[in-house]
Amino acid sequence: MALSGIQIYKLLPQTNCKECGFPTCLAFAMKLAAKQVELGACPYVSEASKKQLAESAAPPIRLVTLKADGSEVKVGNEVVMYRHEKTFYNKPGLFLRVRASDPDLAKKVAQADAYKVNYVGMDFTLNGYAIEADGDLASAVKAVREVTKRPLILISNDAAALDSSLSLLAGETALIYAASESNYESLAEVAKKHKAVLAVKADTLDALADLTQKIQAKGAEDMVLDLGGKNLGDWLMRSTQVRRLALKNFRPLGYPVIFFAAQNGVEKEAVYAAHAIAKYAGFVVIDTFAPEMIYPLLVLRENLYTDPQKPIQVQPGVYEINSPKPESPVLVTTNFSITYFAVANEVEGSGLPAWLVVTDAEGMSVLTAWAAGKFDAERIAKAIKGFNVADKVSRKRLVLPGHVAVLSGEVEEELPGWEVRVGPREAVDLPAFMKQALN
Amino acid sequence: MPIEIPKDKWLGSIRTVTIGATSAEGGTRAKTVTVGGGTTMPYLHFKAPTPNKPAIAIEIKSRKPTDWSPLLAEVWGEAMADPAQWAKKAEEAGADLIVLALTVEDSPEDAVKAVKSVLGATGLPLIVWGPGQAEKDNELLVPVSEATKGEKLVLGICEDKNYRTIVATAMANGHLVQARAPMDVNLSKQLNILISDMGMPKDRILMDPTTGALGYGMEYGYSVMERLRLAALQGDAMTQFPMIVTPGFEAWKTKEAKVGEGVPEAWGDWKARAVNWETLTALALVESGADILVLRHPESVKRVKDTIEELITA
Numbered sequence: 011m012a013l014s015g016i017q018i019y020k021l022l023p024q025t026n027c028k029e030c031g032f033p034t035c036l037a038f039a040m041k042l043a044a045k046q047v048e049l050g051a052c053p054y055v056s057e058a059s060k061k062q063l064a065e066s067a068a069p070p071i072r073l074v075t076l077k078a079d080g081s082e083v084k085v086g087n088e089v090v091m092y093r094h095e096k097t098f099y100n101k102p103g104l105f106l107r108v109r110a111s112d113p114d115l116a117k118k119v120a121q122a123d124a125y126k127v128n129y130v131g132m133d134f135t136l137n138g139y140a141i142e143a144d145g146d147l148a149s150a151v152k153a154v155r156e157v158t159k160r161p162l163i164l165i166s167n168d169a170a171a172l173d174s175s176l177s178l179l180a181g182e183t184a185l186i187y188a189a190s191e192s193n194y195e196s197l198a199e200v201a202k203k204h205k206a207v208l209a210v211k212a213d214t215l216d217a218l219a220d221l222t223q224k225i226q227a228k229g230a231e232d233m234v235l236d237l238g239g240k241n242l243g244d245w246l247m248r249s250t251q252v253r254r255l256a257l258k259n260f261r262p263l264g265y266p267v268i269f270f271a272a273q274n275g276v277e278k279e280a281v282y283a284a285h286a287i288a289k290y291a292g293f294v295v296i297d298t299f300a301p302e303m304i305y306p307l308l309v310l311r312e313n314l315y316t317d318p319q320k321p322i323q324v325q326p327g328v329y330e331i332n333s334p335k336p337e338s339p340v341l342v343t344t345n346f347s348i349t350y351f352a353v354a355n356e357v358e359g360s361g362l363p364a365w366l367v368v369t370d371a372e373g374m375s376v377l378t379a380w381a382a383g384k385f386d387a388e389r390i391a392k393a394i395k396g397f398n399v400a401d402k403v404s405r406k407r408l409v410l411p412g413h414v415a416v417l418s419g420e421v422e423e424e425l426p427g428w429e430v431r432v433g434p435r436e437a438v439d440l441p442a443f444m445k446q447a448l449n
Numbered sequence: 450m451p452i453e454i455p456k457d458k459w460l461g462s463i464r465t466v467t468i469g470a471t472s473a474e475g476g477t478r479a480k481t482v483t484v485g486g487g488t489t490m491p492y493l494h495f496k497a498p499t500p501n502k503p504a505i506a507i508e509i510k511s512r513k514p515t516d517w518s519p520l521l522a523e524v525w526g527e528a529m530a531d532p533a534q535w536a537k538k539a540e541e542a543g544a545d546l547i548v549l550a551l552t553v554e555d556s557p558e559d560a561v562k563a564v565k566s567v568l569g570a571t572g573l574p575l576i577v578w579g580p581g582q583a584e585k586d587n588e589l590l591v592p593v594s595e596a597t598k599g600e601k602l603v604l605g606i607c608e609d610k611n612y613r614t615i616v617a618t619a620m621a622n623g624h625l626v627q628a629r630a631p632m633d634v635n636l637s638k639q640l641n642i643l644i645s646d647m648g649m650p651k652d653r654i655l656m657d658p659t660t661g662a663l664g665y666g667m668e669y670g671y672s673v674m675e676r677l678r679l680a681a682l683q684g685d686a687m688t689q690f691p692m693i694v695t696p697g698f699e700a701w702k703t704k705e706a707k708v709g710e711g712v713p714e715a716w717g718d719w720k721a722r723a724v725n726w727e728t729l730t731a732l733a734l735v736e737s738g739a740d741i742l743v744l745r746h747p748e749s750v751k752r753v754k755d756t757i758e759e760l761i762t763a
Contacts, residue, residue, distance in 0.1 A: 093668070094672040128713065216451050241763060242759040243492055243760040243763025247493060247763055250493055254454070258455055260452070281732055281756050284733065301718075302718040302721040302725060303721070304717070305717060306664075306705070306722065306726055306729050307729070313663065313667055314671070314733075316668055318672055347666070348661065358704060
C-alpha cells in the first residue's frame, strides 16, 4: 500500500536542510506521496528508510512482460477493482494455444499471425501463442518461431524439454506453464536460468500463496497465477479475492492471472474468455482461431481498458457512409466516439449515402463541445476547408446537428457558397430527416 | 498458510421485485419472476449467496418488424407476424419473461389486443413497451394498463421527459414501471426519486441505466451499472432498484450484427459474430449487475442462461 505524506515524513531525516529543493522535509514528503519527485533528491535519507520506501512503492500486482524479437506484452500493475475508480492499465494478452503434435502447426500459426482487425482506427491482433508440448517441444518452438515474432507460452511439465526449448529463444522472455507443488523446484531453476516467467498452479489460494513464496525463495521473481476453479462462478470469486488481496499488498498473490478459455469446452470459449477479460485476467488463452469470436473479444478488451476519464475519440476527417456521390449531403458532428457511432449507425441503417465530417472537438459530444467552445462555426468551417470537402461534392449542402441550430448563421458567413441546413437534435431522427428534408 | 479473505461490509442491498401475478394473486400468470435482493457485488458468494438469479426476457413486437436483422427473421420465421405465436416460441426458447414492444402503427385497440393475445398464449410475466414517442406511449399504455389490471406487468419506458402518465396508470392498476436514464448515475437517481415521489411503491420500480452495445459505448453503461450497484450497497435508497438492460436491442443495431456483406473479412462468420455480439454485450452487463436482460436471439438466450447458471452455482 502506498504510504501517505506523513508516513513518508517519518522516514525522512527531518532536518529541513532544503537540499532537495523544498523548504521542509514535510513538503518533500508530500511531493513524494504524490509521486511528483524522486527519493533520490534527498542526500541524507537512510538505507533502511530507502528500502522501506521502495517496498511501499512496488506495484501491488507485479508487472510481467513477455518479450519476443518483434513484440511484447505487458500485464499486471493494476491498482483498482472497478475501472471507474481509476482505470485498468495493461490489457490482458490474448494467446492462441496450438499443439506441438499438430502437423499443420506452422500453417495454423502463420494464419493466426496474419490476423488483423481494425476498430475505430486502431489495428488489433493476437498477442502470442501457447505451445502445448504434446509432441517434441523444441522442434515445435522452432517451427513456430519461423512464422511469428510474437511472444510464446510453453506448456510442459518436463524441465529438460523446457530448458532446451528456451535455449532456442535467447533474448526473449517466454512464459512457462506451469509449476505445481510436485515440480516447482526444477521449473523454478529453468525459469531462473532463462529469465522466463513462471506460471504457478495450485488447487486453493492458500496453497498457491505458499507455492509462490517457495518459488521466490528459489530466485524466480516473475510469476503468473493459474487460479483453478471448477466453473465461471468459482473462478470469479478466486479472481476477485486475488485482486483484493493483492491491492491490500498481500505479496504472495500479487501477480497477474492466466486463464484458459476452453477449459470446459470450446462451445463456452467465447463467454469464458470474455469473463476473464472483464474480471482481472492478465493472460487469456484461447483454443480456436475464429475471427467471429476474436474480434468481439478484442473490442471488449479495448472497451473495458479504455481510461474512463478519456473517452475514445474518433479520428477527425471525412467518413463515407453508404458510398456517397457528389450530390450526397454533408453531415457534421464531433469526434466523441459515442456521438460518432450514434450518427454513423443511424445514417448507415437508413441506407442513404452521406459524407460525414467529424470535427476535432477534443472528444466531446455536440452540446458539451458547443458549450466549451470546441464546436463553433470557425471550427466547423476549418474542418470543411481542411478536409477539402468542397472538392468531393457537386452540391454544397451542409447539415448541422439540431443542438447547434444557433450556429447556422455564422457557419453560412464562414462558408460562403454552402447551403446550411439544421438537422434533428437526436441521431435517431436522422434517417427520417434525410428522407424527408434532403430530397 | 490460511489466507484471510478481505470482505466488504455493506449496509444496503438491492430491493426484491416480483413481476407478474398468478390467479391466486389477482392475475393470470402461470408463474412470477422475482429479481434483485443482492447484498454484494455480483456473484461474490464468499460474502453471501445470490438470492435471485438474473432473468432473461425475449423481446417480441406487436407487428412484424421491418428493420430487424435477417438472422433474427430466420430464427423466428412466420411467428414474427403474430405476437401470440412469437411469445410461445420465445417461451420455448427459454425466456423467463416476455417483452412486448408496441409500434407507432398500433391503435389503442390493437395494442390491447396484442397484449391480451400474448397473455393468453403464454403463462410468463410480461413487460410492455410503448413505441418510444411520448404521446403515442401514453395513448397505448394507458388502455393496456387498464385492460390488464392486477397482472403486475412492467410498463415502459419511463424517461425524464415522459413518466407521469405511465407511472400514474401503473400505480392505479397494480403494475410496475421501467425507468430509463441515459448512462448517468445521477440522472438514474433523479428519475427514481421523481417516480417514487409520485407514490409508486419502491418494490414496483425497475431501473434501466441504458447500455450501449459492445464497441459502441458499452463501457459507459458498464461502469454506470457498477457505480449504481456500489451506491446501492452503500445504502443509497434511490439506487437500490433491480436493473433491466437491453443488450438485444443494442447489439442488433450494430453493423457487426446487422450486416453480412461488404464488411471486413477479419470480422469472421456473420451469424456467429452477430450472436457473439449480443452474448458478449449481455455477459458484460451480467458481470456489472444486470437483473433482467432483454435479448433477441435464442442462441444468445441459451448461452447467457448457461453462464448465469455457472455464476450462481459456484
